[in-house]
Amino acid sequence: MDASSSPPLTAQSTIAVELAGITKRFPGVVANHDIHLAVRKGTVHALVGENGAGKSTLMKILYGMQKPDEGTIAIDGEQVGFSSPADAIARGIGMVHQHFMLADNLTVLENVVLGSEKLYGIGGNARKKIREISDRYGLGVRPDSLVEDLGVADRQRVEILKVLFRGAKTLILDEPTAVLVPQEVDALFDNLRELKSEGLSVIFISHKLGEVLSVADEITVIRRGTTVGTAVPAETTPRQLAEMMVGSELPTPETAESTVTDKPVIEVRNLTVYASGGASLGIEAEPTAGGVSGMISPEVAVGGEVKKALDDVSFTIHAGEVMGIAGVEGNGQTELIDALIGTKNADSGSIAFLGEDITPWTTRKRRESGVGYIPEDRHRQGLLLEAPLWENRILGHVTEAPNAKGFWLNIKGAQADTRRIVEEFDVRTPGIDVTAASLSGGNQQKLIVGREMSHNPKFLIAAHPTRGVDVGAQAQIWDRIREARREGLAVLLISADLDELIGLSDTLRVIYNGTLVADADPATITPEELGSAMTGAASGHLEHVDDAETTEEAAGPEDEAR
Numbered sequence: 001m002d003a004s005s006s007p008p009l010t011a012q013s014t015i016a017v018e019l020a021g022i023t024k025r026f027p028g029v030v031a032n033h034d035i036h037l038a039v040r041k042g043t044v045h046a047l048v049g050e051n052g053a054g055k056s057t058l059m060k061i062l063y064g065m066q067k068p069d070e071g072t073i074a075i076d077g078e079q080v081g082f083s084s085p086a087d088a089i090a091r092g093i094g095m096v097h098q099h100f101m102l103a104d105n106l107t108v109l110e111n112v113v114l115g116s117e118k119l120y121g122i123g124g125n126a127r128k129k130i131r132e133i134s135d136r137y138g139l140g141v142r143p144d145s146l147v148e149d150l151g152v153a154d155r156q157r158v159e160i161l162k163v164l165f166r167g168a169k170t171l172i173l174d175e176p177t178a179v180l181v182p183q184e185v186d187a188l189f190d191n192l193r194e195l196k197s198e199g200l201s202v203i204f205i206s207h208k209l210g211e212v213l214s215v216a217d218e219i220t221v222i223r224r225g226t227t228v229g230t231a232v233p234a235e236t237t238p239r240q241l242a243e244m245m246v247g248s249e250l251p252t253p254e255t256a257e258s259t260v261t262d263k264p265v266i267e268v269r270n271l272t273v274y275a276s277g278g279a280s281l282g283i284e285a286e287p288t289a290g291g292v293s294g295m296i297s298p299e300v301a302v303g304g305e306v307k308k309a310l311d312d313v314s315f316t317i318h319a320g321e322v323m324g325i326a327g328v329e330g331n332g333q334t335e336l337i338d339a340l341i342g343t344k345n346a347d348s349g350s351i352a353f354l355g356e357d358i359t360p361w362t363t364r365k366r367r368e369s370g371v372g373y374i375p376e377d378r379h380r381q382g383l384l385l386e387a388p389l390w391e392n393r394i395l396g397h398v399t400e401a402p403n404a405k406g407f408w409l410n411i412k413g414a415q416a417d418t419r420r421i422v423e424e425f426d427v428r429t430p431g432i433d434v435t436a437a438s439l440s441g442g443n444q445q446k447l448i449v450g451r452e453m454s455h456n457p458k459f460l461i462a463a464h465p466t467r468g469v470d471v472g473a474q475a476q477i478w479d480r481i482r483e484a485r486r487e488g489l490a491v492l493l494i495s496a497d498l499d500e501l502i503g504l505s506d507t508l509r510v511i512y513n514g515t516l517v518a519d520a521d522p523a524t525i526t527p528e529e530l531g532s533a534m535t536g537a538a539s540g541h542l543e544h545v546d547d548a549e550t551t552e553e554a555a556g557p558e559d560e561a562r
């Protein structure tokens, strides 16, 4: 941490935003209780806390999305009352959501002016303003680019620009680094420093405590709905911060030992999947926990052009092995997951599970045979948001115990098991009858992981298994995966969290443009090297993967124990 770059935190510094005595109750839950947060002008203020601690609720209150039951908000020393985000925006509050909200088929300019046409019109003036903001804060945004052509980091910059365009003086960034590779995180932090130097303030929510300590000027810690203190990064370690969040000392993580065996669980050979959906193998689209399989034949692809999203991919994962796949989002990971779980058909190639060719199997058959699935998008694919937790327990496992007894649904069994999962995975909820939507993001994730691990899968597809999950719960989920791996579970791990990929994987592959371009040794590779490889610039530490033979060798049990 470069403490010298931070402005002095004196009592004289102007407070840009002050939330005092904020209390917010939901049925059965006090989400915020007497919270105090003071954000100084020209600083990055981090907000940290366990899943369900109340961070998002507090920010929704500041952004006018929710009304507090008690407490006050002051902007530049003046007390305000917000009834909607429009009120908050008018007072200079901007929010960049974790899930980007841009329209893909529109240009940057169109996206930015959408809804605020009155400010600078929709033509030359708006374009000029966008360029001006982009130059001023070093965002490098081009007004006429089509959003669908932009990568994740560029889209995020457009979101930031959109908020600045509307006159934001305080920006709320909700887990902005969750989807970025290390180099992109550095670039984002440079942007934040620019914003600071122009006198703007940033409220930064993150579970990545190392990043928090490197970018924040001040940190507010929330535990179970209440402010428990503030920390100055120069005087705090990640561990101390985590202990403040949890309220107790953290256990020292166990060292991982290799459990890889020579028994193949999943054998993927020459798998090719077209971006447009893939040719139908005569299986009807079926609603599953993995979503509804969409089988658009290549002929209907836009413009008649068919692009390979996954091109001739081969690998083997053995019992007891976690194979991690690193890659910038959109390089074929989604299609690989879809092909493995069966929501998209292979256009050529094969998938064998415990020696049996499952390429033509339905998603349901795969799941019933022992394929577990933690999906990428928990809202669209992992949960029924408006259904109670116990119904979500059944999702994707309708025919299996404890949810079924013979041909019948066993509701009592599902409910009892939901209570067990809530207890065991520390899902913070007032009960199992509340809707999944009312859980905080991290707690929704814990519920999904609990559900999938409860069916003792033999092969687990884990996409971002700890996304949005706090450090304590992350360690717990990793432990559960390691424990199951010791029992012979094979795991395909896809994650944007490079520390997770390196920490959990036995073997590590890099996916780029739909092909596995390299493999890496998790014992020696650094997140930075992996980040470079992901953007297509493979470093010397990586070996080239030519074919299935090389792949098998690299994945073999002779891998050194770590």
Ligand SMILES: Nc1ncnc2c1ncn2[C@@H]1O[C@H](COP(=O)(O)OP(=O)(O)OP(=O)(O)O)[C@@H](O)[C@H]1O
Pocket (backbone or CB within 6 Å): 026, 027, 029, 030, 031, 049, 050, 051, 052, 053, 054, 055, 056, 057, 058, 428, 429, 437, 438, 439, 440, 441, 442, 443, 468, 470
């Ligand atoms: N609309 C709602 N209805 C009922 N309960 C809610 C609602 N929104 C939030 N809660 C509850 O309030 C508490 C705080 O949730 P919040 O989303 O603010 O936590 P968070 O700190 O942002 O967590 P995470 O890090 O997991 O995103 C949780 O117990 C959550 O279940």
